[in-house]
Amino acid sequence: MKRDMLAIGGSAGSLEFLIRTLPVFWAGLGLAVVIVLHRKSNGDSTLTHLLASRTSMVVKEVEEKESIIPGVIYIAPPDYHVLIEKDFTFSLDYSEKVNYSRPSIDITFESAADVYGDRLACLLLSGSNADGVMGMKTAKAIGGLTAVQDPATCEMPYMPQRALDEVEIDFVVNDGNIREFLETCDGNQRESDKSV
């Protein structure tokens, strides 16, 4: 079934995976993507520029109350939690860290699950804490698609491994099958135009 939102969470080691695989994300992908990465809290936006240079999709930092549009990759800003409202807009939150993290992956996954229900797909990447696992559980419970980066390919396998241990995972993603995963999220449409 087609999903409307792909939420990706990552911590230590996840940036490398994104840099390698983002060229596969094609403009015209029929869902919105939000990426929540743990990072230093200094306010610069170089991460957004870096990721934007790797894909033909529009990549931008989440802005407060911004409407969510399919085909766009949204990056969580440093030092804010990202939540999703019922009217498909983002809201930001500067509350306590969760799992020692702000932005917290759990917060975005849970909030997205609340709004998108089974139209949500979650992907948890390399990392060395368990942020995101709880959110994956919530997503799975309401019929969302769950995926992790193959721990064998992770610099820090702890995070996806915890998800595999605790949640039923639908898809184990690696460099070789990322396109197949995206097609699954997009409702298995065979894209004729998947040029990178």
Place this chain on the structure above:
Amino acid sequence: MIGSEAVSDEGLDVLLNDLLELYGYDFTDYARASFKRRINRIFSLDGFPSFAEFRYRIRNDHEYLKRFIEEVTVNVTEMFRDASFYRALRSEVLSVLGTYPFIRIWHAGCSTGEEVYSMAILLKEEGLLHKSLLYATDINPQVLEQARSGIFSMTHMKQYSENYINAGGKHDFSSYYSASYDRVKFDDSLRSKMIFATHNLVSDRSFNEFQLILCRNVLIYFDKDLQHKVFQLFDDSLEMLGFIGLGAKETLRFSPMANRFKQYGGREKIFRKMS
């Protein structure tokens, strides 16, 4: 919040209605996702077995209500958070305000007061504190009590000291407080210029005119309509050529009064009232 949530959207509406009818707290125009999370957070923190018991406690236990208000509103703050913002305040805004005979500043939604003390330190270093008054308001009387005391936990001082240096601080940060065990108390000379009062941005009106209003990371918790209402309140409370300072991810740009304000201080969210 794990799998099945404790307070549903319907339950949330019931609570919002209770809070407004019984206590006059109007949270209906708060950004829903964040507010719902806060409600579910305190529900599980305080170990309620059911929504009914949660609601009963809020309706009937006035002591608990204080805790509830403190926990559902976000009170996370830091001294000198966002060094570049404070550098811009110092170089772009205080240089203008310094020419006035008297400076009135409003910290709207000041929480436990960290930004108010940061501001007082800036004013002192620019030689302006003696002719300044800092009005600090919050919806929540508990946090104001804390702010008024000038007492903060020692654990954050290392971080705040770094923030202060990055923000262009001119002295030794520890010269502004005296430490005893795990707590520090900030100078009375700073506190003597502060006035603390409860004020609800949702329901209370303008109470003075200011040359600078600081309201950082408060508006993100409001929906768009409420944000516009609060901007109107700020406009009513701001002198011509006065300044508004917002959080890094907040902007006046999309408000109906945007054309009368000019962004000031480079990339920082500082806006000046031009007409």
